[in-house]
Amino acid sequence: MAASLNVFAADPLPRKEAVMETGTGGLRLTISLxxxxxxxxxxxxxxxPLVRSQPDLNRVTGGAMFSLAIGKTAMLSYQASVARRFTLQFEADRFSAELLAEELIKQAGFDGRAVQLGCPPVSLMGANIVCYRMSGERLINGKASVEKYAHVLIAISFDHDKQGYTLMATIAEQDAVRFDADPARYEKIAINALGDLWKNHKIEVR
Known part of the structure; x- marks a missing residue:
């Protein structure tokens, strides 16, 4: 049975926002940290954040990120991205939730090593959602990173896979020995961070 992604209560402390919009007929994603x-x-x-509209490539894409130092050797990052097709001309044009997740997994250097999680409920009509976690060293072109990482992500698609967005929390630890001594601690930090990001994000269809 797959593990479940826990989400936590919204943080009452002062917060700041990043907003990404993909234009008329698109989506507006607000994240709050x-x-x-x-x-x-x-x-x-x-x-x-940065959002780029590329009509010649039939897409709008963009993203935003926040970061926070954890002790002297670790960095926690919160990441969100948006994606939109103007039209679906071919099956390969679809921004499915699985495709959006796979792209993040590859970029993180964990291709083929991500573990699927149970997802929180999503209220967006017709939406598909997938959730994954990754932990350990990055592998880029077969070369392992010195740092160790814990990632947890949510990917959502809707509007017949014409539109979607992702939320991801990552903790990067420069001290591999410290990470290996308690990798579950780092995964828990990433899960808690994503829970905060999930509870405090807002999606609107324009």
Whole structure:
């Protein structure tokens, strides 16, 4: 039986927001993080968020990120992304929840090593949702990272897979020995962080 992704009560502390919109007929995603988190940035680390409309490529994509130091050697990041097709000309054009999750898993360096989780209920009509966790070292082009990571993600698609969004929490630990001594602790931190992100996000169809 798959593990379940726990979500927690909204944080009453002061918060700050990042908003991503994909245009008329698209979606508006708002994420909210505690005020002490740094950001928002775009997914390259520049001041953000950033959303790019590319009609010639039949898509709108974008993302936002916040970060927070955990002790001297670890960094927690909160990440959200949006995706939209203007039209579905081919089956391969679909932004399915599984496809959105697979892209994040590959980018994180955990291709083929993610573990599926039970997901929280989603109220968006006609939506599909998948949830995954990943833990350990990144593998990029067969080369293992020095740092260790714990990732937890949610990917959602709707509007016949024309639109979707993702939420992900990641903790990166530079001290691999410390991570290996208690990897479950890092996974719990990531799950708690994603629970906060989930409870405090808002999705609207424009």
């Amino acid at each position: 505690p005020d002490y988190a740094e950001g928002p940035y775009d997914l390259s680390g520049k001041p953000g």
